[in-house]
Amino acid sequence: GAGVSQSPRYKVAKRGQDVALRCDPISGHVSLFWYQQALGQGPEFLTYFQNEAQLDKSGLPSDRFFAERPEGSVSTLKIQRTQQEDSAVYLCASSRSGALGNTIYFGEGSWLTVV
């Protein structure tokens, strides 16, 4: 596709439910990032992949958060036993290479509401 595609766009989960958010990066992009954006705030880094390798997961807020990119393309962010504080927009981004000087392209985000 032309841009970073994320699904679902909107997800309402009951507290305690597991959710999985999918990201299709721009074809050929080596680097993939996940960010969390709370309402009225800037995005906050969660994790980074270079191809299939998860090189940085320092931003994941707890062990309930897990991300994978098994074939170096599509990525899934999984949140187990969701809590109300997990309600946010989850943004996926990709770039052609690992250097941050290259443009990072963001998807439109997956809006998660935990009730």
Place this chain on the structure above:
Amino acid sequence: QQQVKQSPQSLIVQKGGIPIINCAYENTAFDYFPWYQQFPGKGPALLIAIRPDVSEKKEGRFTISFNKSAKQFSLHIMDSQPGDSATYFCAASISGANNLFFGTGTRLTVIP
């Protein structure tokens, strides 16, 4: 702790005005400073970026001014238009690092 501090939180200007958004940082290791524009329901989109070896960068109506000694940088939008109404985020990172540190955003409204 907020790595990049952004102000103001919101800004209203008349069409043709020059809104200015300011950001400040503490970490002197930061060497890449992008600005992102975000429309409601969309992801952030890169607008313009600067490295600390220059004090100003201009692309179209958008200009970044950078003051390395003060650890501050700002975005100026010349001849602002209603279509510029959006939330603007400054960010900073270290070359070779994997994450961008974003400011808290400025919601800009340009009145026709």
